[in-house]
Amino acid sequence: MQVEDFVELSARRFPEKTALVCGVQRLSYREIAEHSNRLAHGLIAAGIRRGDRVAVYLDNSVEAVLSVFGILKAGAVFMMVNPTTKVEKLTYVLNNSRARALITQHQKARDIQSWWSLAPHLDTVLIVGNEGATPEGGQSRAVSWSKLMAEHGRAIQTPPRQTIDIDLAALIYTSGSTGNPKGVVLTHLNMVAAATSITTYLENTPDDIILNVLPLSFDYGLYQVLMAFKFGGTVVLERSFTYHHAILEKLMEERVTGFPIVPTISAILLQMDLTKYRFPSLRYITNTGAALPTQHIAKLRQLFPHTRVYSMFGLTECKRVSYLPPEQVDARPTSVGKAMPNVEAYIVNEQGQRLPPGEVGELVVRGSNVMKGYWELPEETARMLRPGPVPGERVLHTGDLFRMDEEGYLYWVGRKDDIIKSRGEKVSPKEVENVLYGLEGVAMAAVIGVPDEVLGQAIKAFVTLQEGSRLTEKDVLRHCTQHLEEYMVPKLVEIRENLPRTPTGKIDKRELAARTE
Amino acid sequence: MPEIEQEMRQFIVDNFLFGDKETKFSNDDSFLDRGMIDSTGVLELVAFLEEKYGIKIKDNELVPENLDSISCLVRFIDRKSRATS
Numbered sequence: 001m002q003v004e005d006f007v008e009l010s011a012r013r014f015p016e017k018t019a020l021v022c023g024v025q026r027l028s029y030r031e032i033a034e035h036s037n038r039l040a041h042g043l044i045a046a047g048i049r050r051g052d053r054v055a056v057y058l059d060n061s062v063e064a065v066l067s068v069f070g071i072l073k074a075g076a077v078f079m080m081v082n083p084t085t086k087v088e089k090l091t092y093v094l095n096n097s098r099a100r101a102l103i104t105q106h107q108k109a110r111d112i113q114s115w116w117s118l119a120p121h122l123d124t125v126l127i128v129g130n131e132g133a134t135p136e137g138g139q140s141r142a143v144s145w146s147k148l149m150a151e152h153g154r155a156i157q158t159p160p161r162q163t164i165d166i167d168l169a170a171l172i173y174t175s176g177s178t179g180n181p182k183g184v185v186l187t188h189l190n191m192v193a194a195a196t197s198i199t200t201y202l203e204n205t206p207d208d209i210i211l212n213v214l215p216l217s218f219d220y221g222l223y224q225v226l227m228a229f230k231f232g233g234t235v236v237l238e239r240s241f242t243y244h245h246a247i248l249e250k251l252m253e254e255r256v257t258g259f260p261i262v263p264t265i266s267a268i269l270l271q272m273d274l275t276k277y278r279f280p281s282l283r284y285i286t287n288t289g290a291a292l293p294t295q296h297i298a299k300l301r302q303l304f305p306h307t308r309v310y311s312m313f314g315l316t317e318c319k320r321v322s323y324l325p326p327e328q329v330d331a332r333p334t335s336v337g338k339a340m341p342n343v344e345a346y347i348v349n350e351q352g353q354r355l356p357p358g359e360v361g362e363l364v365v366r367g368s369n370v371m372k373g374y375w376e377l378p379e380e381t382a383r384m385l386r387p388g389p390v391p392g393e394r395v396l397h398t399g400d401l402f403r404m405d406e407e408g409y410l411y412w413v414g415r416k417d418d419i420i421k422s423r424g425e426k427v428s429p430k431e432v433e434n435v436l437y438g439l440e441g442v443a444m445a446a447v448i449g450v451p452d453e454v455l456g457q458a459i460k461a462f463v464t465l466q467e468g469s470r471l472t473e474k475d476v477l478r479h480c481t482q483h484l485e486e487y488m489v490p491k492l493v494e495i496r497e498n499l500p501r502t503p504t505g506k507i508d509k510r511e512l513a514a515r516t517e
Numbered sequence: 518m519p520e521i522e523q524e525m526r527q528f529i530v531d532n533f534l535f536g537d538k539e540t541k542f543s544n545d546d547s548f549l550d551r552g553m554i555d556s557t558g559v560l561e562l563v564a565f566l567e568e569k570y571g572i573k574i575k576d577n578e579l580v581p582e583n584l585d586s587i588s589c590l591v592r593f594i595d596r597k598s599r600a601t602s
Contacts, residue, residue, distance in 0.1 A: 273576065475535075
């Protein structure tokens with residue numbers, strides 16, 4: 001099975017069933033299949049070939065969903081780029097992957113057009129919205145989405161399949177320890193395996209209706225669409241949780257059965273007065289990223305008495321590792337659960353030997369869901385993927401420190417490296433520090449993760465200033481919001497006279513962390 | 518009205534853009550589209566509106582049609598203040 005089959009098979013089983021609800025738009029499986037076929041034919045006509053990378057830089061929208069499947073049906077590899085990504089990083093990702101095409105919306109295309117010349121491999125920029133207005137500069141590469149779809153209006157048949165399930169399906173960029181993002185390489189098999197395991201333990205059926213407010217660039221958000229299409233359910237796609245009361249109205253109106261959240265959403269839910277809402281249809285809430293604080297879980301269960309609450313753990317490199325069956329929440333409130341179906345998880349010491357229950361070591365993951373590596377980074381790949389028990393097999397060394405109890409339930413302890421896990425997304429301190437050094441007036445910068453009840457870890461930046469500089473903490477934050485994605489912007493900034501040093505002269509981050517409450 | 522517009526712009530720039538005056542946005546630009554606001558931001562905005570204009574905002578009024586641009590906000594505050602006075 002391949003990822004695009006999720007749409008094909010559901011379109012055969014339930015052609016007229018609503019697959020996607022996005023604002024006022026409602027699309028059936030037949031429509032999703034036909035539109036994504038048109039897009040696939042359009043991409044092929046534009047020169048996209050098997051294995052080519054195509055970047056999608058869109059807000060959550062019908063077009064973003066169609067792009068995923070259109071790209072796959074063209075035999076190509078999709079890359080969802082966070083819509084809050086700034087142009088420098090977008091350019092890096094486009095060049096690193098040598099993407100041949102970019103799908104974006106008019107407003108964003110206008111913001112980035114002066115950078116097109118810096119991405120020489122990019123020969124097509126497909127632009128959604130604001131019909132008729134071709135952006136200036138690089139016109140030769142700009143193509144209007146609706147024009148391309150109209151040109152292939154009759155091409156509603158699936159293009160001949162060129163790929164097999166060990167071909168690449170997606171690159172998902174994640175924060176790298178060197179400061180540059182790295183592309184997690186995933187095959188169709190990886191993604192189908194992950195989607196199968198997750199929908200198995202969530203016991204999804206075609207009756208499920210999922211409300212997704214998470215960006216499709218975040219694998220947790222992306223999989224909501226992939227999985228719902230796999231089991232033939234319906235996805236209600238929203239751009240964000242920002243207008244939370246409107247979202248809860250939607251949750252009621254659409255009779256949603258599954259609501260995936262992250263700890264920041266849970267924190268907002270707990271602040272709201274929910275007494276006027278009733279969610280009799282809501283079967284489950286899932287949470288990933290940091291384990292929810294135990295009092296959050298307890299309160300969520302009070303607010304949603306008929307709803308099962310799942311705590312889960314995962315990383316982009318294998319999508320998901322574990323889930324806590326809701327009936328275990330009382331017995332093991334701080335656990336992120338046990339390995340999901342068809343996945344094995346165990347703990348090893350520095351020498352790679354398996355550790356008995358109770359001891360702290362690195363979490364190792366075996367399964368068909370484990371990535372093939374990092375895009376064109378053999379050394380980083382070799383560090384994460386190491387030989388496993390079966391000849392030729394490679395298992396994932398996660399870099400996360402865990403302990404496991406007698407029955408196989410996992411408890412997160414920390415990270416082996418200095419990577420920060422905030423809101424469930426990895427943030428490399430180096431990437432944030434690089435941005436801080438780009439601000440005139442900054443002499444030294446150090447970024448660490450500090451414990452945060454809601455975020456898991458919050459990003460904290462320490463900065464010293466060059467002589468005469470009058471930068472304020474607000475100036476530093478402003479610079480960060482201009483150059484970093486939303487989730488990477490520090491929550492806290494502290495300007496100091498100096499930073500502690502190790503005997504070798506490096507900034508002593510342990511000391512900084514120890515002195516931060 | 519221009520006064521409210523000015524106050525709203527000031528609040529948005531100070532709180533959502535950390536005082537960044539370089540970022541240009543029109544009165545009709547959607548905060549959501551421009552990635553300027555999140556859930557916590559909405560709560561801050563509501564607290565500010567209630568205090569500054571002495572209005573009480575109901576949960577079902579917390580929708581993009583009322584809050585998602587300077588123009589929406591100006592219309593919303595105008596309507597609410599009239600209802601109260």
